[in-house]
């Protein structure tokens with residue numbers, strides 16, 4: 001008889017051991033797996049007595065489907081067998097499935113087994129036990145066992161336990177999630193970004209997109225040492241974290257840089273900025289989301305390969321750097337992205353939909369932009385994508401390192417508000433000189449010193 005899904009469906013309702021006979025008849029692992037996989041929901045009169053006999057099968061897929069089917073029967077007589085598989089099977093996927101089956105039975109008799117599995121070394125097996133036990137949340141013994149996992153070495157386990165038992169309901173933010181303060185809308189402050197941010201309330205902004213100074217590679221910022229520079233960035237992003245609304249995004253554009261050698265007897269030095277600031281961001285409560293690579297045409301970047309082209313000596317290979325990173329982070333929260341999205345009116349959600357032509361991959365080919373006054377400006381296309389993909393209409397977009405104001409200009413053209421800080425007076429005045437037509441009539445761009453800005457905060 002040729003095995004088909006229809007045939008299996010027909011046999012399973014017979015209730016006279018027909019499936020068991022079929023399994024014994026075929027014996028080979030592919031057929032047994034096919035039969036068990038296609039059983040679907042089990043009828044009340046399903047004869048499951050053949051299951052223990054094939055649990056010793058050498059093929060792990062067969063064993064996996066046997067324990068899964070045992071779980072589906074809801075027959076708690078299988079609990080001791082499932083316990084043995086959960087603790088002893090050599091295949092960790094089978095062990096995980098056995099724990100899942102114990103959990104699926106929702107039988108109080110399974111609790112003691114699941115407690116034992118909370119000590120398992122495989123976090124995936126252990127997570128299934130947590131899942132099974134959470135069905136009994138509120139039971140004193142269950143809560144006690146689960147709470148103890150708050151110091152577990154595995155971060156996913158800790159996060160689940162934190163969310164279930166330790167996350168205190170936050171006092172509602174003073175402001176609805178979608179709104180922002182008028183005194184921050186379309187404002188450019190000429191001042192140090194940390195000093196300025198210190199004046200802001202917690203949870204004031206929706207999105208930050210920025211390109212920090214490139215250590216000492218350009219002349220607008222001079223840091224005493226690389227560590228001073230990294231510490232400075234860490235302090236900036238800590239403040240950004242505080243003023244960012246729950247679950248919203250930070251996109252940092254950086255790339256490894258090169259500091260030229262001081263003489264021919266020394267070598268130049270590369271500094272991997274994105275990789276060095278990443279651990280700081282993770283520690284301060286940013287969740288890593290994506291790494292987007294900005295790819296530039298080779299003709300637009302500095303030529304480093306020239307020497308190698310001549311000598312071709314291994315170790316002396318220095319490729320032209322045609323990429324920069326856009327590291328995407330989200331302010332950590334137990335809330336899912338859906339929560340953020342649901343806070344908006346349907347009208348805003350519809351109006352903010354990303355138009356056709358969006359980028360499918362994390363490699364964005366965009367030409368760099370050159371400006372006669374500022375040496376490191378964002379291309380508008382880059383800003384446009386980030387703002388469209390990571391904010392909604394009417395949101396407040398922040399750039400702590402405003403530069404020539406590309407983030408502000410682009411945010412405004414996309415019906416978002418912006419807030420920029422820029423320390424350098426000449427760049428601030430450059431932005432002011434470019435002030436053009438306003439999109440938000442009620443919120444003309446305001447250019448203030450830190451002192452003037454401070455007076456506008458209510």
Ligand SMILES: C[S@@+](CC[C@H](N)C(=O)[O-])C[C@H]1O[C@@H](n2cnc3c(N)ncnc32)[C@H](O)[C@@H]1O
Pocket residue numbers: 191192193194210211212213214220221374376377378379400401402403404405406407421422423424427
């Ligand atoms: C890489 S540029 C940003 C360019 C900008 N993305 C644009 O499109 O024009 C970095 C800027 O940060 C400014 N800056 C450096 N340190 C600062 C600080 N402590 N506070 C505010 N701005 C600062 C620099 O003057 C520079 O204009």
